[in-house]
Amino acid sequence: VAWASANGADVLEARVQLPRLGAWHADLSVDSDKALTGKVALSLNGFALSGFVHRGGVLADTAILRVVGGLGGLPRAIEAKAFRGTPVRTPLAYILQTAGETLSPRSDNGVLSTQLPVWVLQNGICAEALAMLVAQVDGAIWRVLPDGTVWVGLETWPASKLTDYDLLTTDPAAGKVLISADVPSVVPGTVFEGLKVSYVQHVIGEDALRTEVWGE
Amino acid sequence: VSENADRMKAVVYALVRPLLTRQKYSVMYACTVLGQAANLTLALKPDSKAVPSVDQVPIWHGIPGAKVKVANGARVLLGFHNSDPARPYAALWGQTTAVEIHFPASTLVSLGGENGTHPVILGDQLRTAQNALNSALLTALAAVNSYAVAVKAIADPTNVATPVLTTALVTAFGTAKTAYETAWPSYLSTIVKVKQ
Numbered sequence: 001v002a003w004a005s006a007n008g009a010d011v012l013e014a015r016v017q018l019p020r021l022g023a024w025h026a027d028l029s030v031d032s033d034k035a036l037t038g039k040v041a042l043s044l045n046g047f048a049l050s051g052f053v054h055r056g057g058v059l060a061d062t063a064i065l066r067v068v069g070g071l072g073g074l075p076r077a078i079e080a081k082a083f084r085g086t087p088v089r090t091p092l093a094y095i096l097q098t099a100g101e102t103l104s105p106r107s108d109n110g111v112l113s114t115q116l117p118v119w120v121l122q123n124g125i126c127a128e129a130l131a132m133l134v135a136q137v138d139g140a141i142w143r144v145l146p147d148g149t150v151w152v153g154l155e156t157w158p159a160s161k162l163t164d165y166d167l168l169t170t171d172p173a174a175g176k177v178l179i180s181a182d183v184p185s186v187v188p189g190t191v192f193e194g195l196k197v198s199y200v201q202h203v204i205g206e207d208a209l210r211t212e213v214w215g216e
Numbered sequence: 217v218s219e220n221a222d223r224m225k226a227v228v229y230a231l232v233r234p235l236l237t238r239q240k241y242s243v244m245y246a247c248t249v250l251g252q253a254a255n256l257t258l259a260l261k262p263d264s265k266a267v268p269s270v271d272q273v274p275i276w277h278g279i280p281g282a283k284v285k286v287a288n289g290a291r292v293l294l295g296f297h298n299s300d301p302a303r304p305y306a307a308l309w310g311q312t313t314a315v316e317i318h319f320p321a322s323t324l325v326s327l328g329g330e331n332g333t334h335p336v337i338l339g340d341q342l343r344t345a346q347n348a349l350n351s352a353l354l355t356a357l358a359a360v361n362s363y364a365v366a367v368k369a370i371a372d373p374t375n376v377a378t379p380v381l382t383t384a385l386v387t388a389f390g391t392a393k394t395a396y397e398t399a400w401p402s403y404l405s406t407i408v409k410v411k412q
Contacts, residue, residue, distance in 0.1 A: 080268040123266035
């Protein structure tokens with residue numbers, strides 16, 4: 001039984017990396033003789049992620065691909081535009097609309113409502129514009145959530161909901177732990193094993209699913 | 217860069233791109249003034265299409281308190297404080313003639329360097345004072361004329377020259393006074409104004 005699936009096909013190998021800032025991505029080997037394109041529903045033993053094929057192909061009856069969280073629009077070009085006397089949500093909507101991405105309903109309304117007397121967007125790339133915009137609010141960040149939506153807000157560091165796992169190793173100096181969990185639902189922005197989770201990496205091989213959790 | 221670069225260059229570019237994004241806000245952009253609001257902020261259209269038109273841009277003149285009104289079409293640079301997209305400003309004028317320039321100063325405005333020691337005349341006040349002086353002189357001359365006419369009738373009834381002379385003096389001074397007051401505005405600058 002495979003540890004993961006992509007659009008219903010078994011995932012043979014995978015490295016899934018979820019940063020606290022920005023978009024997550026996954027490098028996959030999928031048991032498929034056809035290339036996967038477009039949207040990908042990735043499941044790590046029931047932990048669902050929604051992404052988009054960034055690049056891929058087929059090698060020896062195996063689909064090899066990189067999936068990026070969201071709908072794949074953040075690298076798109078965006079045209080210059082000036083905003084005046086608007087809340088953050090207005091230029092944010094312009095950026096996400098250009099990127100074809102979706103704002104997470106869990107985003108921080110306080111951040112979105114922050115007034116901008118003026119904000120001048122130059123020609124560039126949606127992801128850069130997003131980072132520049134979010135930086136207007138002290139402490140605010142953005143990331144693509146596992147469900148593929150773009151979250152904007154302030155960290156509140158809730159406890160991780162992952163409670164069923166085996167702690168394999170700890171590295172206090174590096175501030176990381178290695179665990180094994182049937183459903184590895186630990187995500188950045190939560191507190192897990194005393195760590196403020198900054199980065200999560202799931203590695204799937206032939207016979208195991210291991211998760212590295214890095215603290216701030 | 218990214219579209220034309222090979223994979224390795226693209227990786228390097230991806231690493232430095234966030235820095236380059238800030239860099240875009242660290243340079244200044246040549247602009248044309250589209251308009252100026254009552255609070256003297258500017259509506260600007262950058263030459264570069266990579267930068268949008270921006271309005272209500274405050275001007276940083278480099279001279280404390282200076283205020284400038286310019287005509288549409290004036291040239292100026294657009295920059296961003298601390299490379300912050302939320303803090304645009306305009307500065308450094310190009311070949312532009314100002315419509316108005318105001319230099320408020322609490323103690324001294326010196327033209328010609330630190331050796332500029334002569335005060336600027338307050339034209340309107342000087343005009344009022346000189347008009348008053350001239351009117352007083354005219355009144356005095358008229359009084360002298362009246363006195364001469366009165367004295368002549370008693371002490372020197374055959375003298376016809378003195379009354380003619382004094383009357384002529386009064387008339388000539390009055391004419392000169394009128395001409396002076398009429399010509400005065402042309403002696404005042406319509407462009408340079410000073411506050412007391």
